[in-house]
Amino acid sequence: MKPWRSRVRRCAGALACAFACAQADAGPMGYQGSTMAMGDFGPDWSESWVNHALTTRDAFGVGATWMRSADGSAIRRLTEATYTRLVHRWNLPHAQANAWFVVGAGTMTGTGFGGTRFAWTPGAQFDYETTRVYLAASGRLYRAGGVRHDVAAVRAGFSFHEAEYDEVQPWFVVEARRMRGLSDGVEVTPMLRIIAARAFVEIGANLDGQARLNFMYIF
Amino acid sequence: MVHRHPLLVALALAGVSATSPATAVTTLAAEVNGMVCAFCAQGIEKKLRALPATRDVYVNLPGRLVAVELVEGANLETGQLAAAVREAGYEVVSVRALDVPAASLRRKKR
Numbered sequence: 583m584k585p586w587r588s589r590v591r592r593c594a595g596a597l598a599c600a601f602a603c604a605q606a607d608a609g610p611m612g613y614q615g616s617t618m619a620m621g622d623f624g625p626d627w628s629e630s631w632v633n634h635a636l637t638t639r640d641a642f643g644v645g646a647t648w649m650r651s652a653d654g655s656a657i658r659r660l661t662e663a664t665y666t667r668l669v670h671r672w673n674l675p676h677a678q679a680n681a682w683f684v685v686g687a688g689t690m691t692g693t694g695f696g697g698t699r700f701a702w703t704p705g706a707q708f709d710y711e712t713t714r715v716y717l718a719a720s721g722r723l724y725r726a727g728g729v730r731h732d733v734a735a736v737r738a739g740f741s742f743h744e745a746e747y748d749e750v751q752p753w754f755v756v757e758a759r760r761m762r763g764l765s766d767g768v769e770v771t772p773m774l775r776i777i778a779a780r781a782f783v784e785i786g787a788n789l790d791g792q793a794r795l796n797f798m799y800i801f
Numbered sequence: 802m803v804h805r806h807p808l809l810v811a812l813a814l815a816g817v818s819a820t821s822p823a824t825a826v827t828t829l830a831a832e833v834n835g836m837v838c839a840f841c842a843q844g845i846e847k848k849l850r851a852l853p854a855t856r857d858v859y860v861n862l863p864g865r866l867v868a869v870e871l872v873e874g875a876n877l878e879t880g881q882l883a884a885a886v887r888e889a890g891y892e893v894v895s896v897r898a899l900d901v902p903a904a905s906l907r908r909k910k911r
Contacts, residue, residue: 609838609840612840612844613840613841613843613844613845613847613848613889613890614844614848614888614889615847616844616847638888638889638890639890668890671835671890672835673834673835673836673890673891673892674834674835675834675865675894676837676865677835677837678835678836678837678838678841711837711838712837713837713838713862713863744862744863745839745862746861746862747838747839747841747842747843747860747862748839748842751839777838777839779839780840780843800840800843
């Protein structure tokens with residue numbers, strides 16, 4: 583590995599640990615009455631889920647996650663029902679900050695253990711956003727019997743220009759993510775995010791050149 | 802009650818004046834905190850369009866403006882507008898009555 587890559591990874595890892603959290607998305611639920619579908623696809627981690635916001639603060643959904651260790655030796659498959667709660671929102675004159683809680687319960691199968699195990703996945707996210715800047719830190723625990731795959735991530739991004747809400751808005755986003763028991767390193771992924779109408783798409787590649795695709799759509 | 806707010810963005814962008822008490826109110830313009838993303842705006846717009854008194858809605862993110870044009874003859878209290886925005890998850894700083902349609906605010910911005 584090139585020295586600068588190693589330095590970047592160490593710094594990102596320290597940042598991730600400082601926030602002590604996991605997977606970061608945009609807000610994990612839509613507005614009241616909406617249904618949100620999201621997907622996150624890479625060579626070692628793929629997940630998709632959908633939830634419905636019953637209130638401004640509560641959403642219920644289902645999801646599926648496939649994860650693989652960096653050396654390819656371990657594979658996990660998780661299916662779960664989820665509950666997402668907006669714990670608190672700070673409405674500022676030109677910004678918004680949110681504290682989220684999410685928990686899932688379901689089943690996990692995979693290599694290294696037989697049968698199906700009950701899995702539970704509590705997590706939290708904190709984000710801060712203006713019309714031009716986005717910061718988020720999140721963490722989620724993936725637990726099933728003796729299996730512990732905790733994920734922590736931080737994200738930072740900026741938009742290239744101001745936009746009306748119904749205009750296309752491109753963003754540059756960088757994510758640093760660490761997945762316990764799956765990869766020893768911190769995965770750093772720069773991505774281009776395009777927000778258009780009720781959807782966003784993120785396309786990028788981590789520093790090892792592995793592609794990443796995320797999407798979100800609100801119905 | 803109609804609150805007067807010196808920073809109301811609608812007036813700055815559109816150069817329009819507030820209605821006098823004797824003038825028919827066509828649009829309520831709210832200054833909103835926390836409304837910074839497209840999905841925030843969509844949630845507010847959906848909630849406001851569901852109100853029977855609403856004819857049109859215009860949201861301007863950088864200007865923190867939510868404008869609701871009323872159906873002719875309909876009435877919407879500023880408190881009702883503030884409550885609807887609050888229910889969507891955001892904070893209303895002030896609401897002002899304007900005698901211009903939402904479409905003119907939209908055109909003047911663009």
